[in-house]
Amino acid sequence: MPRLALLWLVVGATVFAVWLPSLGARMVAGLGATWAALSRAVGDTPEQRIQRASGISPALVAAIRAALPADGRLVVYSPYGGAEFELDGADPRGEPARQVRVLFERAKNLLYPFPRDVAFARDADELRGKIEPGCEGRLLVIDGTQEPVELTIGGRYDFVHEEPIGTAKLRLWRLRERR
């Protein structure tokens, strides 16, 4: 056998002999988490699993669907900016914008097709842009503002629901009058 062929076989066998235990050790280390996930998957109801993974409770889903007509628009809003830094995962200034996008995606995919029209806004101007003429009573805002103030951007709103998430909260507002 040519020396290079033998060398390749030896190198290949050595590589696999090193990598297999390394990957095996990592998998064994992760088995506890896998087992815990399996326990939750088997032991919890779908609603509990959805709430744990997404932060969206059955009560919030019910409140959205009760307050919003099927052709209405749901806007996930958080006034903490960060849009210009969103795509740089290492930049903490983009974290608020990333959180809004994640909540938007979860809500959109969980609720589809009631409603179909879901959007997000990371500052007041973006929210105003989502409020179109004639959308009174058909626009619902999931408001991530943590300060104890009413939502007044782009119009007057009715308070619908408050959802505690850990130490934070999400409030649900329905547009009553566009301004």
Add this chain to the structure above:
Amino acid sequence: MIQFVAELLLPGWMGVVLLRAIGLRFCDDRIGYLAWMWLAGCLVIAAGLQLAMELHVPVSFRWLVPVALGGILSRIRALPYDRAASSHGRCYALFVAGGVGLCLLFVAAGMERPCIEGDEGNIWSLKAKSLLVDWPAGFAAAQVHNLHPDYPQCNPLLQVWIHLWNGAPDFVHFENRWIVQFCDVALFVAVAAALRRRLPAIAAASLSSLLLLEPEFQGLCRTAYADGMVALGLVVAVDAFLRWRDGGDRRFGWLAGLALAFALWSKNETMLYLLCAGIAAGMTRCWVAPQRGGWKRENLVLLVPAALVIANTAIWNARFGMKSDLLGANPTGKSMFALMAEQWRERVPAMFAEAASVFLSLAHAHVVFAVLLLGVVCVPRVALGQRLALPVIALLGALIGIHVVYVGSFLPLRMHLDTSYARVLFQLLPAALVLVAAIASDVVGARTAGHTAQRP
């Protein structure tokens, strides 16, 4: 119970009838057959459901069309086959059964999280739901939030199959993944069978374990991402192609054609891989004599399923106005090629560094690519010889192609790499494992033959 049978056993039955139609039986490969069966069954289901949608069959009756398609396939006169049975040995079968058990553990653990995040929620699952509640008039408009509306439909159609048995529009958010997750289980089985065909049991088991322990594989088992489907299609295509070229058994030529079609219908990257295979086929003609008839018409027929899938996806995207972000449908408005011209100085060195980092990372099994590359350098007469030149060059071309796409990506490079690089590379990893095994088998075989030849 009836629901479970319908969701997961009917695809198996449909796979059996399609494989029977091309002449393949369980005895041809008692391990590999199970993976081929699942792949073939998924093809029949997806084709049947798309047909049902095009015929405007009411939602509650759509499941009947794939079943009817299976019934028609079961009436096709099977191609002749050899009754010789293959056996992998009982110990190896037990190893594979254990591996499948581990895969099922990951599948079940995936039930912890709903299918509403990442690509599985934003691309695949969203499109599946839309195929049920927006078809056809509102379908295009509903893709406004889909990250890649131009991706092919096999994965969403498979999820539609599950939704049909669970009710719509009150969608399930966990069970819809099962049929896709089982493609990842089938991937392990297909790799185990392909490796065992070329290596002794202990070596085949070691290399198969590498796949089983790869974190990307475990992640795919938990989710409805389509990358495992691509990997399944590619590895079955490579394995069946080599079986066909080695033994001249045309049934494996058909299996390779169906597997290629499955990969093409799973995700757009396969178009790149097919292009690389075409270039490799052209290149290798310079030093490898055409085998099994080369480009003869009877061989080109084997590519009909792949051609149908390509045409179907192209017509679908034209019909609904869906374009690829690589061709300019992105916030920059520039095509991948224009962005490449702008970004190559900065990104090519970064891609080399990333490739080196991932290929040599102890946290991933992607070192297989490095071993394959080393094989091309150390044993070129085998790796680029008559038997393996085409698939090896195609795979190396595909590897280069993936990196070129990142050079021309409109997304920030770090973010794009972090969210997809190891996963997309994984699509090629099982096929690379099989090629490494084939090279090793030929090298050792040549050694044995050489020793035998020297005996008096």
